[in-house]
Amino acid sequence: xxxxxxxxxxxxxxxxxxxxxxxxxxxxxxxxxxxxxxxxxxxxxxxxxxxxxxxxxxxxxxxxxxxxxxxxxxxxxxxxxxxxxxxxxxxxxxxxxxxxxxxxxxxxxxxxxxxxxxxxxxxxxxxxxxxxxxxxxxxxxxxxxxxxxxxxxxxxxxxxxxxxxxxxxxxxxxxxxxxxxxxxxxxxxxxxxxxxxxxxxxxxxxxxxxxxxxxxxxxxxxxxxxxxxxxxxxxxxxxxxxxxxxxxxxxxxxxxxxxxxxxxxxxxxxxxxxxxxxxxxxxxxxxxxxxxxxxxxxxxxxxxxx
Numbered sequence: 001x002x003x004x005x006x007x008x009x010x011x012x013x014x015x016x017x018x019x020x021x022x023x024x025x026x027x028x029x030x031x032x033x034x035x036x037x038x039x040x041x042x043x044x045x046x047x048x049x050x051x052x053x054x055x056x057x058x059x060x061x062x063x064x065x066x067x068x069x070x071x072x073x074x075x076x077x078x079x080x081x082x083x084x085x086x087x088x089x090x091x092x093x094x095x096x097x098x099x100x101x102x103x104x105x106x107x108x109x110x111x112x113x114x115x116x117x118x119x120x121x122x123x124x125x126x127x128x129x130x131x132x133x134x135x136x137x138x139x140x141x142x143x144x145x146x147x148x149x150x151x152x153x154x155x156x157x158x159x160x161x162x163x164x165x166x167x168x169x170x171x172x173x174x175x176x177x178x179x180x181x182x183x184x185x186x187x188x189x190x191x192x193x194x195x196x197x198x199x200x201x202x203x204x205x206x207x208x209x210x211x212x213x214x215x216x217x218x219x220x221x222x223x224x225x226x227x228x229x230x231x232x233x234x235x236x237x238x239x240x241x242x243x244x245x246x247x248x249x250x251x252x253x254x255x256x257x258x259x260x261x262x263x264x265x266x267x268x269x270x271x272x273x274x275x276x277x278x279x280x281x282x283x284x285x286x287x288x289x290x291x292x293x294x295x296x297x298x299x300x301x302x303x304x305x306x
Contacts, residue, residue: 009057019037034048036058036061040142045089050081055089073094074145076171077100078101078104090126095129143165150190170207177212177218178210180260187274195223198219229271233268247268266292
């Protein structure tokens with residue numbers, strides 16, 4: 001079954017011996033990237049997918065590559081497009097940041113409430129059962145897989161998956177390629193710090209959370225956007241404009257080419273919260289932010305592409 005928006009099937013990208021990215025075009029809402037690392041007769045998945053059907057496509061991609069069935073799943077954060085499919089791999093140990101586990105359990109079937117008409121399949125919430133806080137190193141045969149928590153950024157429980165020998169990094173939703181970053185459940189200042197953490201790794205290949213596999217040049221685009229949001233929030237907040245008013249009046253400039261531009265208003269909600277002194281990751285009013293994004297989307301519901 002093809003993607004309803006682009007007609008494009010998910011595909012794999014070889015990134016080195018035993019390393020593949022699993023890319024879901026067009027990278028819009030709920031069409032995340034995943035990946036797999038094979039070594040020592042075992043396979044590690046980086047994230048899963050938003051629906052059972054798409055998680056089975058990921059499983060099929062692993063099988064088609066000749067890799068063993070996955071024994072480990074690493075979740076880069078708690079959002080359902082990266083974790084709902086965990087249940088399709090019951091033989092695997094799920095690993096994630098301690099706050100990722102907490103948020104997976106707290107969120108439950110959150111995507112069902114936001115997009116009730118999507119055929120998610122029989123999803124069983126499957127949180128990480130192995131957690132860490134600062135960093136954790138796994139080994140798939142001779143391949144080292146470093147898990148790094150950059151602090152509160154896209155969410156409170158993000159994980160960078162770094163393969164130092166391969167110079168490959170899976171960023172989760174710290175990085176979007178071609179799509180608008182999304183900060184509602186994390187931190188603007190923390191997202192800027194996370195970009196610096198990623199730069200310091202000196203990767204050659206970047207697998208973003210959404211969008212095509214790319215190179216570290218994508219960090220510059222993301223940073224420019226975050227700096228722009230930071231300045232827009234500062235001036236609009238000082239002028240007494242609401243996040244929605246600020247977003248509606250904003251000139252997107254170069255960022256108008258990014259998909260999901262309605263996320264700007266959600267990002268301003270987060271930026272305003274930080275200006276007002278709320279700690280990074282403090283829960284904000286999700287229904288209000290979703291309503292503002294729908295207003296930014298011309299009053300139409302935001303489409304989940306899964």
